[in-house]
Amino acid sequence: MQKRQLGRSGIHVAPLAFGGNVFGWTADQAMSFRLLDAFVAAGFNLIDTADVYSRWVPGHHGGESETIIGNWLKQRGGRDKVVIATKLGSDMGEDRKGLAPAYMMRAVEDSLRRLQTDHIDLYQSHRDDPDTPMQEVLEGYQKLIEQGKVRAIGASNFTAARLTEALETSRRFGLPRYETLQPLHNLSDRAIFEDELAELCQREQIGVIPYYSLASGFLTGKYRTQEHLAGRARAAGAGKYLNDRGLRILAALDAVSARQRIKPAQVALAWLMHRPAVTAPIASATSPEQLSELMKAPEIKLDAASIAQLDQASM
Numbered sequence: 001m002q003k004r005q006l007g008r009s010g011i012h013v014a015p016l017a018f019g020g021n022v023f024g025w026t027a028d029q030a031m032s033f034r035l036l037d038a039f040v041a042a043g044f045n046l047i048d049t050a051d052v053y054s055r056w057v058p059g060h061h062g063g064e065s066e067t068i069i070g071n072w073l074k075q076r077g078g079r080d081k082v083v084i085a086t087k088l089g090s091d092m093g094e095d096r097k098g099l100a101p102a103y104m105m106r107a108v109e110d111s112l113r114r115l116q117t118d119h120i121d122l123y124q125s126h127r128d129d130p131d132t133p134m135q136e137v138l139e140g141y142q143k144l145i146e147q148g149k150v151r152a153i154g155a156s157n158f159t160a161a162r163l164t165e166a167l168e169t170s171r172r173f174g175l176p177r178y179e180t181l182q183p184l185h186n187l188s189d190r191a192i193f194e195d196e197l198a199e200l201c202q203r204e205q206i207g208v209i210p211y212y213s214l215a216s217g218f219l220t221g222k223y224r225t226q227e228h229l230a231g232r233a234r235a236a237g238a239g240k241y242l243n244d245r246g247l248r249i250l251a252a253l254d255a256v257s258a259r260q261r262i263k264p265a266q267v268a269l270a271w272l273m274h275r276p277a278v279t280a281p282i283a284s285a286t287s288p289e290q291l292s293e294l295m296k297a298p299e300i301k302l303d304a305a306s307i308a309q310l311d312q313a314s315m
Contacts, residue, residue: 005279006122015280023065066114099125099140123144125154127156207280256309
């Protein structure tokens with residue numbers, strides 16, 4: 001499987017990332033281990049998580065996903081076979097949030113402990129922190145890189161203006177730069193990334209690892225009516241796409257899927273992988289069957305007519 005470089009970092013990854021938000025939420029530890037085993041056995045290596053996963057679940061406090069990944073790494077070994085990407089900055093409660101260097105030093109130690117590793121391959125700002133000067137943020141990351149605790153850094157949920165400011169600050173002061181961007185980007189959510197960020201990332205050679213690549217499961221095609229959403233963990237996320245535009249996108253996915261005899265989710269991921277700015281979309285699975293389907297996406301070649309059909313439907 002051909003690997004792609006994360007920005008200019010020298011870190012190479014397969015073109016699909018596993019979204020670890022499900023670990024400890026909709027996939028318990030035993031199932032998470034099975035999924036991670038299958039993912040790595042198939043030649044994939046990028047595992048994305050965050051310290052805050054899965055604080056939204058009643059009774060959870062954050063760190064559940066990292067803890068499961070750490071337990072898996074300890075039991076299975078093979079740390080050098082995977083690229084671990086995690087994030088800091090989201091609200092962990094008790095004033096634990098943001099990108100201030102003092103907090104960053106605490107947050108990285110907590111993540112390293114949960115992950116049971118001595119380094120994080122890609123440490124990402126989960127969201128912008130306007131209260132901390134950009135230079136201070138990047139100086140904090142520089143210290144972590146110098147200490148060997150972090151290999152490369154990335155940003156998530158940044159606007160084009162703030163990403164540009166970060167890159168300019170890196171150049172001006174000789175500080176580490178954000179090598180990746182993790183934006184909301186999929187066949188249904190295009191404007192946030194494509195309006196300004198796509199061109200910036202291509203010009204600056206920023207690796208792009210989109211989240212919600214399947215629009216909270218909507219692009220799998222399994223949510224076509226309100227009845228399909230009943231009792232689903234991601235109902236709120238997928239339900240917002242149930243409108244005329246969403247159904248038009250599903251119809252285009254169905255048409256391309258039928259021609260190539262593949263699944264809508266595979267087409268949606270393949271469409272992202274064909275975008276010139278995208279390095280590796282992030283997708284989650286809660287069963288080996290789901291994961292097996294998603295892992296076939298890099299093999300799919302979409303012709304120009306199919307890409308045009310999908311582009312037109314999602315305008």
